[in-house]
Amino acid sequence: MSMNIFGTxxxxxxxxxxxRGWMNVVANNIANAQTLDSGRVDGxxxxxxxxxQVPVFQKVLSEKFRDNQANGDVMGGVAIKGxxxxxxxxxxxxxxxxxxxxxxxxxxAGYVYYPDISIAQEMADxxxxxxxxxxxxxxxxxxxxxxxxxxxxxxxx
Numbered sequence: 001m002s003m004n005i006f007g008t009x010x011x012x013x014x015x016x017x018x019x020r021g022w023m024n025v026v027a028n029n030i031a032n033a034q035t036l037d038s039g040r041v042d043g044x045x046x047x048x049x050x051x052x053q054v055p056v057f058q059k060v061l062s063e064k065f066r067d068n069q070a071n072g073d074v075m076g077g078v079a080i081k082g083x084x085x086x087x088x089x090x091x092x093x094x095x096x097x098x099x100x101x102x103x104x105x106x107x108x109a110g111y112v113y114y115p116d117i118s119i120a121q122e123m124a125d126x127x128x129x130x131x132x133x134x135x136x137x138x139x140x141x142x143x144x145x146x147x148x149x150x151x152x153x154x155x156x157x
Contacts (some may be wrong), residue, residue, distance in 0.1 A: 014077025
């Protein structure tokens with residue numbers, strides 16, 4: 001399969017956007033690691049803690065594929081399809097004096113539900129996202145250098 005140099009740049013740019021979005025999600029998780037009130041309450045009137053979020057990626061097919069002008073999957077990049085919340089991952093701490101403690105008469109009365117967010121996991125995800133971002137920057141830089149060299153060669157002829 002031959003690919004033009006601009007297609008390579010578009011794919012790498014889509015990777016930059018997707019990994020930047022991933023890093024934003026990780027930063028949001030770290031910032032909300034202790035957030036007890038997500039702005040929602042359950043049926044018993046208890047606070048619903050922040051839920052860890054993860055991006056859901058999808059491949060983006062090129063316009064040639066969409067127009068049925070190419071056979072097989074022709075990659076056009078990657079995008080974040082949506083953000084999934086990992087609900088149900090909570091740490092329970094018994095503290096009946098806390099304002100966010102489960103109300104008397106409800107299941108787990110006196111317990112405070114904290115988000116079960118591991119800063120170590122978030123930092124590992126951030127490191128992976130940063131490496132992917134860096135790889136896409138390298139592709140864009142290499143593509144730009146190749147284009148400049150091709151133009152220089154063209155001027156000599």
